[in-house]
Amino acid sequence: MKKQYNLLVALFLVIFLAACGNESTNNTNTKDDDDSDTDEPITLTLFNADGEEKEFNDAVAQKITEETGVVLEFDYPVGGNEEAVPLMIASGDYPDLIFAKGDIGKLIEAGAVIKLDDLIEEKGSNLKAMYGDQLDRLRHSLEDPSIYTVGTYGVDSPVWEPSGTFQVQLDVLRELGYPEIKTLEDLEAALTEYVEKYPEIDGQKTIPLSLLGSDWRWLITVGDPAGFAAGLAGDGQWAVNDDTGEATYKFLLPEIKQYFKWLNGMNAKGLLDQESFTQTHDTYISKLSSGRVLAIADQNWNFGDADMALVADGKEWRTYAPLPVTLGEEYVHQGIKNYGYTGGWGIAISSTTEHQEKAFEFLDWMASEEAQILVNWGIEGVHYDVVDGERKMKEEDRNRMNTDANYGKETGVGYYVYPFPQWGIGAVDSSGQPITPNNEEQIIENLNAAEKEVLSEYSMDNWTDWFPPAEELGVSNHGQAFSYNIQAGSDLEIIMQKADDLTEQRITQAILGDPAEFDQAWDSMLEELEAMDIARANELMTQKTQDIMELWGTK
Template sequence: MKRRFKGQKMLLLMLVAIMLTVAGCGQKTEEPVKATPAGTAQGEGTKPAEPPVELTMSAPPFSQSFPPGFQDDPVMKEIEKKLNIKLNIIPANAVGDVSAKFAAQLASGDLPDIASIPSAEMYKKIISAKAALPLDDYLEKYGQHIVKEIPQRVEYSRKFMSTDVDGNNDGKLYILNTGGDSASDPLEVQAAPNLRYDLWKKLGFPKLETMDDYLPVLKQMMELEPVNSDGKKNYGVSGWFADSWGDWPFQTVFGMMEGKSFVRNWGVLDMESNELTPLLTDPDSYFWKGITWFNKAYRLGILDPDSFTMKWDNYLEKLNSNRNLLSWTANEGGTQAFIQGGTPEKGYFQMPAPNNLDKYIVSFAAPLGMYSFMISKNTKHPEKAVELLDFLLSYEGTRLIVNGVEGVHWDEVDGKPVFKQEVLDGLKNDTDYRIKSGLNKYNNLAGRGYDIVDPRFNIPLYFMFQPQYVKERMSAVQKEGVEHFGVELPGDLITKTKKYKYFDTSVAANYPPPTEDIKLIETKLANFIKTNQYKMIALKTEAEFTEQKAKFIAEVQKLGADQVYQWYKDEIAKAK
């Protein structure tokens, strides 16, 4: 899944000047040795500081878009200072078809020094092409954080991510994952309906007990506020269906609201039992509930028609300019736009879980990581590339990525980290603060989960999860909403009323590679789904939708969906 983790974090740089004096035994004290610009002492007989090594790195999409290239924010400058590396970074947001570009680079051998791998399907092709640098010989000197802090990821990668297309595995380490662990914000859960609370209030707080209840309410909201502050048309909900993960709302969000997740495209895994049930062929699965809901929104005229041609960046632009009345994650950019526009009474609130079940997935726990990286065998600087990956995968690296630079963004006070007031003000008042400061700008490069314990401070690695900051992050609208519902935090409407948990993806990740027969069926199914799932949303009548749904299910059964589902069901039972 593309975990789209929300952004309101911080980072910056710390400057330390060290002056060394040299005194001879029994002799006059000499003049202090001058320091180089990098802070390295330079005197007679010493070499000047080496110029920084330049590395190119492709990356997963970040929660805020920025142009590719060398970045000059304080966080990146701190990385350069610590590692003597200048990083030319290429976010997936700026690439277009990431999978196609990666496949072309792999075929030509023209990969960046460190490459983000867009899908697990590429692992075998990478190994067969011998495109990745074996990391084993570098770990002792340049990868001690990897060895000591994530040994389970190393073991898993060697066993499951080092196999070529013929099934051969040499047991070496080629691929490592950033992200993962767990990352649930105490303020709000990762995915739930985030609604324009002020408009809901104007309508007299109509009931919203099911997702279908939202549909007429969103229609009325569009009538209350048909355009945004720029005069552009508002819609109840939107999508980014043209992107590779455009099905996230109905493949992931609708499942999270039922305490379920999907395995590939074929099965539904319950968060408690880890039992697998069909995803595509069960007409009542959450996949079909999501598709049906979006079709109803389309027929009601509340689904943005641009959804079928938009990618994530286009969607995010509309979200941040307050043209969507409902989103699935926190609309921080839109909230800040309202505040800066002088209308702080407008804003969004994360609503209660819209179902009568007692289960809810608040976050995905991925102790094996989420975003895969490899180092190209053609890199001219393998040691520095390993050193950078090692730093990003460490507690220290994650601390820097998500919180900023000690002494610039935060200080240690009485043994605990405390953010500077200008950082808190910047996050609250400046929509571009994260881009300029670097604070959580590179969220998907962080090696560890945000809420695992930082061994230095014995608190969550993301300092904003400390109690004194959680309530401080609430907007005026959120404060009004929690008072209306009688809770302390918006997330309490789910975590205090439902049976909830982090969904551990380890079981689903530990089945063997599918057989060639299963892979062939999977490819045919994936192509069919990609071509047809969004067509279902654009059907104009309920009768037509019912007819096409039956044909869709019959076609995937004909293509072998039941056979693939049974294979995964059996293998996951063994993996448990």
């Protein structure tokens, strides 16, 4: 009995001491069990909503680990699964770092991510220097003006490479004598003339215009180009008055109807790819890579692989020129507008990680000058050299960067810029040098020979010269509405989701339908939007926009 008694006493003491230790740990402000007790790298898991399968083992990744003691382990939504974050919340099992895009609000409401304000104030010298007077744009809302995320977009990011607008093959411009293509009417005339002249390209049927409306890319190849053509800024599904904050669901506007009526006519005339709303991304990229698609309406990052394939195949004249095409010359294209730092999305630190402090230190280091040079340029002597005090990409790396879609993934150069904190392509380091190799001068130098010849014919240096200048468009007071964090389960979120689902379906049907029935189809869609109380969504989005402007001090 005495032995058993002594054993019980010893066991009680162990449990008591352990409990005291746990209480001490739970009373700390941040979790960091053993980060300072070992020289071994710490693995931080990162969920990236835009991620892909990737090992953190390239040259740049190894250098990041050397400097920070952190190894990243990536997780991502397979097949673009939109339920990844809700499932994460339901399970309560969170990675250390989370880039959830528009679902960040759900994580905040679930208590899944921590507030970063105190950490930024105490330990975020690099982040404070990077964001400067834009720091308030990281704040969540008027009701909760805390900072939960950092990163995603560059702070100083002028547009030197227009994207998201119509893109037309260089050969179309050359063959037609370098015409001015400013309106949809101009574009249609050019495509019609070229396809009549060349019904086939390399033995395959010429496709005048192809879109990718079979999945979420409907938004960027069908919905967004309608707004640009109507002179709207890049606010996603919304048209926003930048002075008052008044927001309108853009598909209610008559000019948006005019755009889709034009697409309906293009389809009826056989000028629109019949697979535009059924093809996969792989099929789309394959078509573009063949050189037989004359025009697209797309973001550069979505068709970049095809562009590289064309250059690698010696088909530079089959690459594309971005054009500021609008409904008519009275509309002002917003393609190179400066939106300021948009905020909204970014990387958050989970509330369950054992390495909160280390995770924050890592994010702050990524905002440092040293990190920005590394992730943008790579490693000195490996990817770039310093010549007369200036960084110069090695010729092989420069060529691969422009022609090899796997370059970033294999080397790490440029791969860890998004969605991490980033200075932006317009920033310069402490020596006055561009922080990225993609500054305007280098972008112009990187243009292929066909692009340079076309630009010369139009007496331009860069494609931006074709667009209304950013100085005339002004800096947005409200950022970009598509990036706002909308409360999960709110009336605004519910109505928006229903409206987006409806418009995607009904507009697709209207485009592919009989032109004689287009007006009726459009009016029917407007009635359905009215029935789901789209007016209420307009009111709520207007209030949201005005709150954002007040939070940022731009109202």
